Amino acid sequence: MKKRRKSSIIPVCAAVLGLLSLLTIGLICFPYFAHLKSDITDKTKPHKSRVAQTPEELLTEYIRLLNRHEYKKMYSLLQDDSKNAITEADFILRNQNIYEGIEARNIHAEITGTTAEEPSDVNVSYKISFDSVAGSIQFENLARFTRTDTAGYALEWDDSQIFPELTSEDKVKVFVKKAKRGEIFDRNGILLAGEGVASSIGLVPGKMSEEPANDIKKMAKLLKLSPEDINKRRKASWVRDDSLVPVKTIRKYEEADLLAQAPDSGALETEKLKKALLKIPGVMISDVKVRYYPLGEKASHLTGYVQSITAEDLKKHPNEGYTSSSVIGRTGLESLYEKELKGQNGYDIVITDSEGNTKSTLASSPQENGKDIYITIDSALQAKLYDQFKEDKSCSVAMNPLTGEVLALVSTPSFDSNDFILGISNDKWNQLNKDKAKPLYNRFRQVWCPGSSFKPVIAAIGLTAGAIDPEEDFGNVGLRWQKDSSWGNYFVTTLHSYNNVNLENALIHSDNIYFAKAALKIGAPKLEEGLSQLGFSETLPFDITMSSSQYSNTKTIDTEIQLADTGYGQGQVLVNPLHLACLYSAFLNQGNILKPCLLYQEKPKTEMWLPDAFSRETAERIKNALIKTVDNSAGTAHAAHRKDIVLGAKTGTAEIKLSKSDTTGTELGWLAVFTADSQAEKPLLLISMAEDVKLRGGSSYVIKKVNPVLDSYLSDLP
CATH class of the missing domain: 3.30.1390.30 (Penicillin-binding protein 2a; domain 3)
Incomplete structure (x- = not known):
């Protein structure tokens, strides 16, 4: 076989920036992409017979087959001397490993000339270009065709048909310059x-x-x-x-x-x-x-973790720069900000000789390190909340009520993300899954029965709808009440009896009967409308997806008893803790409900989620009542009172049972507490919920847990 004349490579990419990881194309098959296309081939047209094909047509078919990975058919286009020099199996393996190893795609060849040295030999010169893992590759090459005994043409093939300077002794290697994954920091750079x-x-x-x-x-x-x-x-x-x-x-x-x-x-x-x-x-x-x-189990539900990428992941994320050695964010912030964190690996595609020396660089792309993410979380507050509730089934969310910045998202019990990085054992995994306390369950993303912590929301809707006169005395009816005999054996009960049963006192004493009556005054249609306007049954506008709050298991509040129960946060009401915090933000922002944010900005821009949800007068009235709920010795949140800082708060104890007569059910304890001064040096709105507080003091148990957190956070003023 006559020796082919060589052509030069057109320069393609920048110089090598540094070799961090090596992938040798030789004996290994690589994953690839299924639909490639040559610009000089129309796949819809029928193929001409080999006898009728000119050298130009034969080259066009060769490129078409290459785009489709039909290496066996490519081999059939070779003349006999070329086939004697390389077996079909070796030809297929050589081409497959090189082209698919460098992820060649969109292969396009442009024929630039044809010359005949002898009657039986024809040279076709062409320009070829394609995309690769390291960027675009393009060069000029020459294909030599020989007329066969059947009057058709066949391709004289050797390794230089792949790259002009490539010999059978050379290798094509891909050097991976691994990008550094971005890091996640809290608001203070921790x-x-x-x-x-x-x-x-x-x-x-x-x-x-x-x-x-x-x-x-x-x-x-x-x-x-x-x-x-x-x-x-x-x-x-x-x-x-x-x-x-x-x-x-x-x-x-x-x-x-x-x-x-x-x-x-x-x-x-x-x-x-x-x-x-x-x-x-x-x-x-x-x-x-x-x-x-670093925070381990104190923030694992928030941070999540990364894991080694799987074959299934690679299929889901084609052309996104992942390799078999990549990691991918599996849960939490690692998953949420995966695109920003992962960065982009750089690659060098080179030809090396038999001794491993680099002959030429075909393409090069620099690595782009992942972006560092700064979030609004305060690590110290996050850790303190976890430490206080780590033995409980609980969740806490904290935010700056003046900016919407989320300061803590805690779920207990928890797991340690580091265990997944080091390789969690089957025993440990089974232990986590079988634990009745459900440490893998992210409670701050769920919805819960809010109990009396929901009463300020009902009050705001009633005032906005004009259904409640805040000064009206509903009358002291004792600790047990029903509208009339149509309720049968069903009664609304409350814990405290007092005189002058108006809105403010009902909030201070957390009066279930008052709010059951208030809900009936509002009526189901207006209450449904009011709750819908407050984001119920909608997705909370937040980076982390939270379960949507609801006021009923159906689209409507179906019965009078359900309506009354809704008034004091029972019935079928379920609320996400962060959503509840957003609703409380209205009482500190003249009736505007803030949009919660997670990405840190040095100068945060406060965004409204639901502007003018309530009037300024309504927001101020409820805020003042919640301040008295703390300051008044009869207030249910008086145990949270401080001498140094004015706080507002609302407690809640939600009953979780199968029926009114069920005595085996459990209780959820709630505390919503906030700094009431708009000029507070460290504004804070904190919602905490603990499960199974029955016989442990109800919401008083939660206050005992939260007070040390407030001491730590609010006393540590700049």
Whole structure:
């Protein structure tokens, strides 16, 4: 076969910025994209017979087949001498690994000339271009065709048909310049998710003892793995005697952490484990960089975690720069801001000779590190709330009631995101899933029966609708009331009896009977309309998706009893805690309901979600009543009273039971508390809910938990 004349590569990309990770195209198949298209081929047209094809038509067909990955059919276009030089299987593997390994797509060839050296030999020159993982590649090349005995043409093929300077001894390699994942910080620049260091437990086969089975057995027991799993790793095809085989990654503690830990702490146990492992021949422990969550379980429902990407993920995210070695945000903020955090890997596609020397760079793209995210969360407040409620099934949300900035989102009990980074064991996973307290359940995203914490909302709707006269005395009817005998055995009950039963006193004493009557005065249609205008059954405008609040299991409040129960936050009312916080923000913003925000801005711009939801007079009246609920010794939230800062608050105890006569049900305890002064140095609106407070003091239990948080946050003024 005559030697092909070479053509030059047209310069394509910038210089190499640094090689961080290596992917060799040779013996490995890579995932690829299914629908490629050549600009010189019309796939809808029938193919001409081989005999009738000119060299130009044959090249066009070759490119069309290349776009479709039909390498076997490409091989059929080769002349006999070329087929003798390379088998069909090797041809397919060579082309597939190179083109699909560099993710070649949109291949377009433009024929620029045709010359005949001899009657039987025709050279077709062409320009070819295509997209790749490292950007656009384009060059000029030459295809040589020879007339066959059947009067048709066949392609003289060697490796230079792929790239002009490529020989059969060369390799095409893709060097990955890995982008650094962005980090997540709180409002004060404290790290919530970022780069950390862990301890990688590895095994060097060549340094093991003469009885490796015993060593493997000891190692497996210490690491809570099976010997079969370790042996599978040790006997992988890539492993050599001097290879370091990763077996398990465990948490690394700094010396300061060890000194601060109790004798039975996880830090000291981990150190004991490392010392025991290092006594086993062949075991090595080294530092590795991992994703790290400093607050651990205190913020794991918020931060979420990343995991290694799966084949299914790669199918869902084609052409987005992910590789088999990527991580992807699986839950929480890691998932929410995945596009911003992940960055974009850079790539160098090069040709190397048999000794590994770079002959040429075909394409190069720089890596783009992920963007750092700053959120409005206050880590100290987040941690304090978690510490107070960590033994409870609870949730808390905190926000700046003057800006809408969300300061804390807490769910307890919790899990530790770091466990997922290090590789959570089946035992740990099963333990989390079987735990009756549901530590994987994100409570701040759910909806809950609000109980009496809902009464200020009912009051605001009643005043706005003109259905309630705030000075009207509804009369002291005792602790038990029903509208009339049509209610049968159903009665509304309340805990406190008092005189002058008007709106303000009803809020101070948290009077269920007053608000049941108020709901009846408002009427179902107006109450439904009022709640709908406050975002019920709608999606809360917030970065994290929250469950939608509801006032009924159906589209309407269907009965008079359900209407009365709705008035004091029972019935079928379910409210998301953040939604409730937004509604309370209206009492501090002249009736405007703020839009909650999570992305931090140095100078936050307050946005209204529902402007003029209530009148200024209504908002002010309810705020003042809630201040008295704290300051008045008879107020249900008096236990939250402070001498240094004026607070407003509303308690709530919601009954969760199957029927009115059910005595086995549980109770939810609520506290909504806020700084009442618009000039407060650290404005705060906090909603906390704890489950199972029955026989533990109801909402008083929640106040006891929240007071230390208020002491810590409000006393620490700048």
